[in-house]
Amino acid sequence: MKRLLLIHGAELAVFALLAAVPLAVANPYALGLLTLLAIYGILLIGLDVTVGYLGQINLGHVAFLGLGAYAAGICLTRFGLGLFPALGVATGVGILLGGLLALPALRLEGPQFALATLSFTALSFTFLNEMESLTGGAQGLSLTRPPLFGHDLTPRAFFWLCTVLLAFVWLTMRNLLHSQWGRAFEALRDSAIATDAMGIGAYRHKVAAFALGSGLGGLAGGLYAFNFQYLQPQSFVYDLMVILLLGVVLGGRKSLWGAFVGASIVVLLPNLLSNRHVFLAVSGLGFLLALGSGARGLVRKTTRPFQALAPVVAMGLLVVGGLLVKNTEDWRKAIFALMLFSVVVGLPEGLMGFAARALTRLFRVAPSPLPAPSPLDDVLPLRVADGSAFLELEDLKRHFGGVKAVDGLSMTVRSGQIHGLIGPNGSGKSTAVNVISGLYPPTSGRMRLRGRPLGTGSLYRAAQSGLARTFQNLQLFGELTALENVMVALKGVYRSPIPLVLLGLAKGEERRARADGLALLDLLGLKDQARTRAKDLTYGDQRFLEIARALARKPDLLILDEPAAGLAHPDVQRLIQTIRRIHQRGIAMILIEHHMDVVSELCTLVTVLDGGRVIAEGSPDEVKRHPKVVEAYLGQAGPGDAASEPA
Numbered sequence: 065m066k067r068l069l070l071i072h073g074a075e076l077a078v079f080a081l082l083a084a085v086p087l088a089v090a091n092p093y094a095l096g097l098l099t100l101l102a103i104y105g106i107l108l109i110g111l112d113v114t115v116g117y118l119g120q121i122n123l124g125h126v127a128f129l130g131l132g133a134y135a136a137g138i139c140l141t142r143f144g145l146g147l148f149p150a151l152g153v154a155t156g157v158g159i160l161l162g163g164l165l166a167l168p169a170l171r172l173e174g175p176q177f178a179l180a181t182l183s184f185t186a187l188s189f190t191f192l193n194e195m196e197s198l199t200g201g202a203q204g205l206s207l208t209r210p211p212l213f214g215h216d217l218t219p220r221a222f223f224w225l226c227t228v229l230l231a232f233v234w235l236t237m238r239n240l241l242h243s244q245w246g247r248a249f250e251a252l253r254d255s256a257i258a259t260d261a262m263g264i265g266a267y268r269h270k271v272a273a274f275a276l277g278s279g280l281g282g283l284a285g286g287l288y289a290f291n292f293q294y295l296q297p298q299s300f301v302y303d304l305m306v307i308l309l310l311g312v313v314l315g316g317r318k319s320l321w322g323a324f325v326g327a328s329i330v331v332l333l334p335n336l337l338s339n340r341h342v343f344l345a346v347s348g349l350g351f352l353l354a355l356g357s358g359a360r361g362l363v364r365k366t367t368r369p370f371q372a373l374a375p376v377v378a379m380g381l382l383v384v385g386g387l388l389v390k391n392t393e394d395w396r397k398a399i400f401a402l403m404l405f406s407v408v409v410g411l412p413e414g415l416m417g418f419a420a421r422a423l424t425r426l427f428r429v430a431p432s433p434l435p436a437p438s439p440l441d442d443v444l445p446l447r448v449a450d451g452s453a454f455l456e457l458e459d460l461k462r463h464f465g466g467v468k469a470v471d472g473l474s475m476t477v478r479s480g481q482i483h484g485l486i487g488p489n490g491s492g493k494s495t496a497v498n499v500i501s502g503l504y505p506p507t508s509g510r511m512r513l514r515g516r517p518l519g520t521g522s523l524y525r526a527a528q529s530g531l532a533r534t535f536q537n538l539q540l541f542g543e544l545t546a547l548e549n550v551m552v553a554l555k556g557v558y559r560s561p562i563p564l565v566l567l568g569l570a571k572g573e574e575r576r577a578r579a580d581g582l583a584l585l586d587l588l589g590l591k592d593q594a595r596t597r598a599k600d601l602t603y604g605d606q607r608f609l610e611i612a613r614a615l616a617r618k619p620d621l622l623i624l625d626e627p628a629a630g631l632a633h634p635d636v637q638r639l640i641q642t643i644r645r646i647h648q649r650g651i652a653m654i655l656i657e658h659h660m661d662v663v664s665e666l667c668t669l670v671t672v673l674d675g676g677r678v679i680a681e682g683s684p685d686e687v688k689r690h691p692k693v694v695e696a697y698l699g700q701a702g703p704g705d706a707a708s709e710p711a
């Protein structure tokens with residue numbers, strides 16, 4: 065509570081202060097800088113959605129600023145639209161073109177995605193430059209700021225309008241990014257496969273996030289047009305894009321405050337470069353900061369030597385350059401590059417990330433208390449298991465070129481049953497569950513769930529049909545806490561339409577999601593680690609967290625892919641107890657395991673694979689004695705000995 069009050073109080077204070085400045089300061093230059101700060105604030109909040117939340121290098125944001133600016137300008141000059149309709153069109157152009165660009169571009173990853181967005185910037189520049197009849201081409205487009213409700217917009221009134229819009233964007237984005245949507249954006253950055261497997265629809269969310277960020281770029285563009293009242297295509301090219309990226313990275317990713325600090329830096333950069341003394345003072349301060357934090361990191365052994373030294377050298381170069389070079393503006397690109405390098409290496413969480421940590425320590429801000437867990441019966445209602453055929457596989461095949469990983473698998477999983485799937489290494493177990501759960505489409509064969517054909521080749525659709533799974537190689541959302549990992553997968557809780565989420569009217573379902581998530585963490589013995597980031601959990605707890613997250617799907621069928629792999633003996637016992645408790649709730653399971661004692665303790669029926677084919681099926685005792693099984697395991701630890709085998 066104290067934490068929330070502090071954060072909201074600080075927000076209120078900054079916006080009130082910002083709005084009050086024009087009452088005290090009449091200088092038009094200062095007012096111009098503040099107006100630009102509000103516009104760039106909106107722009108960088110939009111850019112942070114893709115760079116911070118989606119973790120993608122977006123080099124196309126400057127194009128949405130330009131397209132939004134021209135859209136608003138043309139609406140005004142050609143069609144005589146008013147201020148708000150023109151801003152609406154600018155935002156709409158950003159959302160629409162952002163969505164259209166995202167559809168193909170977000171099928172790509174990393175550098176390829178960056179190149180696609182870079183090409184879009186080049187394309188939009190050419191379009192704005194060549195469509196002279198519409199945009200005025202290189203000659204530029206002049207416009208006059210339209211009146212608002214019949215009154216002329218003075219620079220001061222326009223500043224207030226921009227500040228109100230920034231506050232509105234800030235509030236709505238805070239609501240959105242702290243909701244299931246924000247968690248989903250972060251989840252798909254950490255593991256797109258797991259996001260799909262949790263029934264979230266990674267691609268759909270990525271496209272929505274990119275379109276949203278681009279829409280904010282368009283809105284900022286509309287304000288930019290009304291601020292400068294003159295547009296030229298060359299204002300919206302790579303140089304500005306690099307500065308915008310610098311703003312987001314320097315300010316701090318995944319943070320509204322970071323976007324605000326970044327926008328202040330972007331706005332003040334020209335002043336910094338044009339005044340030699342200010343430049344020297346700031347770079348000197350940066351040098352001392354880098355030196356101090358580098359030395360501290362080295363002494364405390366939290367920083368590697370390169371990470372400590374590189375920012376010191378880069379900032380040192382800025383200081384020396386500031387002393388030697390006559391006109392720092394001529395060196396602006398080199399200066400930006402050095403600043404960007406220093407921050408990326410030395411301060412990966414940006415200025416605000418660093419400041420937030422320091423402030424939290426300084427004020428000893430305790431996190432707000434967690435609610436009581438929901439009753440487990442509400443989260444995972446008991447099901448009646450009648451033993452009827454639940455999942456039926458018939459002659460299922462999955463070949464990779466000449467490798468017949470699964471080659472004619474037929475098996476039936478019955479409701480409420482724990483069905484073991486075992487076999488020597490490379491026998492096709494993981495491939496089989498990857499086909500069932502939709503990661504791979506089958507080469508041929510049939511799969512039926514509750515008597516109906518099961519959709520193939522889509523993790524998302526399989527998850528929607530009631531399947532949930534864990535992964536042999538863990539696929540957690542590392543940057544999210546344990547509780548957020550579970551919340552992101554929760555089924556049936558998030559029902560509010562997006563306008564309600566934006567307006568902060570979906571807090572009730574957030575509270576319920578937190579309580580439900582805690583109930584599942586409690587079931588897995590992880591309640592005390594609710595706030596620990598998944599990547600900071602012990603390996604054993606990470607395995608249990610994957611199970612808790614899969615249970616959040618409230619699945620009819622849970623697929624556990626080697627859950628005991630790498631677990632120490634006490635954790636294996638804890639796992640057996642946990643799976644029993646899950647089983648008592650009537651959930652059917654497929655259990656892939658090398659630890660035969662786990663299989664013997666838990667499974668009623670076991671299917672044994674070798675070379676992608678079924679070689680035996682029966683109770684654990686029957687298959688252990690089966691000659692083909694003994695033969696398949698010859699040369700490896702036999703299934704009876706596998707308990708002692710490291711998985």
Ligand SMILES: Nc1ncnc2c1ncn2[C@@H]1O[C@H](COP(=O)(O)OP(=O)(O)OP(=O)(O)O)[C@@H](O)[C@H]1O
Nearest residue numbers: 464467468469487488489490491492493494495496
């Ligand atoms: N994506 C892929 N491309 C090509 N071959 C693959 C692929 N995935 C699996 N295989 C091959 O299919 C065969 C079965 O592999 P799979 O991982 O399903 O076996 P497994 O029984 O799960 O093994 P383990 O117990 O070691 O995990 C192996 O020969 C493997 O090399």
